[in-house]
Amino acid sequence: MWHYVNAFVFKTSLFPVYGIKVALMRLFGAEIGNNVEIKPNVNIKYPWNLTIANNVWIGEEVWIDSLVMITIGSNVCLSQGALLLTGSHNYKKTTFDLIVGSIILQDGAWIGAKAIVNQGITVGSHAVLTTGSVATTDLEAYGIYQGNPAVKVREGDCIAGLAAWLPFYPSLTSTSFHLSTLPSLRERGLFYLRRLLKIFQSERSAVRVIPHRHETKDY
Structure with missing residues (x-):
């Protein structure tokens, strides 16, 4: 049944x-969060092997070859023609x-146009996989x-420098703004930096400085 739904709808x-x-x-069994956009001409092998979090953008002609589980975190962008390949073949035999391996795309990852993520990759x-690149090992x-x-x-x-601050300031990411719409990591970084400065300013203004009062005593 999914074969026909995939062909006529996706x-x-x-x-x-x-x-x-x-x-x-x-x-059909996929676990999907909020604000997930799936563009036309997307090919999905088996949706029951797919977990997608929030604010995910899947571009035209993306191929999600979910022979086994594929996990996609929040604020992930799959650009046009990207391939997530969970299967390959053992040419030595x-x-x-058939060789299969799960794929994990953690929060904020960006897979560029026509880029390929092979089986077993996190x-x-x-992290950013640029246009036309092929991931054969995990990306830091x-x-x-x-x-x-x-x-x-x-x-x-x-x-990268702001990453260490995020656990201490959860309000940096408590926003409905879609980071996946920002075209570059530099713009994402500036977005976080502006929010961080606002937090510092608000915390500083909330501190009331009490002047030290010298007391005199009569002897």
């Missing part, structure tokens, strides 16, 4: 309504045995990866 541009797609995926929080949090196979080319600008 792998087409005739059904642009996100709510219908999300409802159908939930009906004449039987060409993409760390706010806040790293920017490029190439085939993908290697780290640099850290993710100023948000």
Whole structure:
């Protein structure tokens, strides 16, 4: 049944309504949070092997090959044509045995257009896999990866330095603003930095300075 739903609703541009797609995926066993946008011509293998958190954007022609479990965190962006491949084959055997491995995309990860995440890979929080790159090993949090196979080319600008502050200031991320709509890590970092400065300013203004009073005594 899912084969036909996938063909007539997801792998087409005739059904642009996100709510219908999300409802159908939930009906077939997917666990999906809020504000998940699924663009046209997306191919999903088995929705019952898919968990998606909040504020996730899935671009046109993304292929989610969920032979086994794929977990997608909050504020994740899958750009146009990205591939999440949980399956491969063992070329060392004449039987060409199937090899599978789960994929985890942690919060804030960005998979660029036409990029590929292979089986068994974990993409760390706010890591970026650039356009056309191929992830064959785990990607560290806040790293920017490029190439085939993908290697780290640099850290993710100023948000890497702000990462240590986030556990102490949960209000930094308590916002309905979709970070996945920001086109670059630099803009995400500036967004966090502005919120952090506002918190510091509000805390500073809340502190009332009491001047020290010298008392005199008569002897």
